Structures are given as C-alpha cells and as structure tokens.
Amino acid sequence: MGRRMGRKNDIDLGPLPELIGYVLRRAQLVVFQDFFGAFAPFDIRPAQFSVLTVIERNPGLTQSQVAEALGIKRTNFVGMLDTLETRGLTERRQAVRDKRSYALYLTAEGAALMRKLKPALKAQESRMVGKVGEDGRDRLIALLHEIADGHGPRNGARIKGPVKNWKASRSPRAGSAET
C-alpha cells in the first residue's frame, strides 16, 4: 500500500507515511521550522507566542488558568513565564481574589512586541495556506480539531464545519465510510 509515498530516496518507509501520528509530526516540524525562521528576529518560539496571546487577550488570568488553557505542564510553564518576565514582556501581580496566586499581564513592552509580531504571523500563515489553498486550510483545521478535541463524525465521510469560511458548496452527502 502507498508504494509511491512509502519511499523516500529509495528508502522504504513502510506504513509510516500513512500513519496519522507520523505525518502529523512531520507537518508540525515543518510548520514550526518556518515559524522559528520568521520569529527569530524577535526571539519568540511558538509556545511563547501562544502564552503571550492568551495573556494579551485575557489580562489578569492566573498562571494555572493560562497553563491549563494551553495544555502546558505547570513545571514547564513556570520556566517559560520566568523567561518572559526576565525579558520584560510579562508581569505577575498578586491576584485580587486569591492572595496566594498570581495574575498575569503583558507589560507595555510585551504589548508592543505583540503588535510587531502580527505581520510575521500573517506571513507565516499565508505560506502555509499557499501549500494547501484556503479551502484546504479550512478542512485541515477542522480535521485537526476533531483529532485534538475528540469530537467529530464517528464513521462518516462528512466533515462538520465549525470554521469560518467553511464552504457551503462542500457536498454534505455521507457514505463511502469503511470499517
């Protein structure tokens, strides 16, 4: 199966190129590599960008709320936050409701950095959309959410479209699902 895709420079990759986990990982590494290049001038890594985004959008969240929202382990998160704070991008303030926990905010410098990152982010996403098309992007995002969040069509060919721009022209017929 998949002879054409199963070989790379005459090396037989066997079932790997048709395994979701393997192909996901390869694609993720390629996208992150592109991200590293685009964000290198700002010295910002993907996970740091996610953290800054959540703090920007939700000023005053506690550390554990941000960590949980992004699925980052608490131990890793504390280190990340130390780095961002040392760089003057974020700050911890004592939370109003719970004196034992800290609320997170962007500094003015952090907010300014986020504004500078937006064009780089947009350009990065455009390069990815260039590979699969707008419609391919929408399908891909929807499928990845189904994999990540665990809800979606159980055994059908039909993909529900929770994403904006989901094309109504997509045929809603089911069928051709195998078991």
Added chain:
Amino acid sequence: MGRRMGRKNDIDLGPLPELIGYVLRRAQLVVFQDFFGAFAPFDIRPAQFSVLTVIERNPGLTQSQVAEALGIKRTNFVGMLDTLETRGLTERRQAVRDKRSYALYLTAEGAALMRKLKPALKAQESRMVGKVGEDGRDRLIALLHEIADGHGPRNGARIKGPVKNWKASRSPRAGSAET
C-alpha cells in the same frame, strides 16, 4: 472570527485555534499521548518506532541514511541508536562499501518486538480514524503531506489524492478558493 472555537472555558484564545501551527501541535500532542499509552508496555516512543520500522524495511542502511530519511538530527539519532542497541533491539555492523560507516540491522529480538507492536499500532490508528472517519483520515493525510512536503494545489480548493482509498466520489470541481 471563530468565536466558538476561540474560547475554552471562557478563556479567549484569540486567533490560535485557527492557526495551522497551533492546531497541528495540539493534535500531534494528543496523538502522541495516545501512542505513549498504547506503547508503554513495550517502552517504545514514536521516534523509536519510526527508526525500528525503517531498519526493519531496509536492513543494512547506514546511520546517516536512516537519520536523513526520518529527518532526525544526527546528534539525536546517535543517542537513540545507543538506547536501542543497549536494549538488544538493533545492531551496528561495519558497512561493506564504506569501512568507516556502520550498517544497521534489527536483532532477532528487535524483529520479534516489531511483530508484537503491530496490533497496538493498528489499534492506535483505529482510534484516530474513529474521530475523523476513513475519508477524513485520507483527506487529513493528504493535506499533511502537502504541508510537510511543500507540494500541492497552490491556490485551489481541489485536493489531489496521492493516498490509496482516495474517494473518486469526491467532487473534482475547483472554485471557491480565495486569495
């Protein structure tokens, strides 16, 4: 845009849930988490499984050929290989053509382990297919290859199907692509 998806427990994730890189990473972590659970009894991680697969399919490849085929950095690869060799799963033999490099083989124990892993692998893939359907899996794999390998439709809605089982019933009409 994407209000519904942009929130998680009333936390605003902003543009993250519609960024390919972010969603790819989330999905990849979920699939790997499942993999870790399924392969824990064998103490095998995803990258180790890929290496064992390539050595099994291509006995006698050199270290650098295997590392390159899988896109693993040489420094990381040497450590991985040491671990597999210490566990008695693989062995290095002096290459016939180039005395300075080593050819890689599975040991009998390594080959036996690969046979044992196959049902776990099949079960893991079935769980993922359970989330998106067979057809969704085929689309997902094709889109991920386009992201990873950089070839695919440049600006069209149509997805070429290099994957077996690609359904001919999929409408080939182009259109609705945006720029």
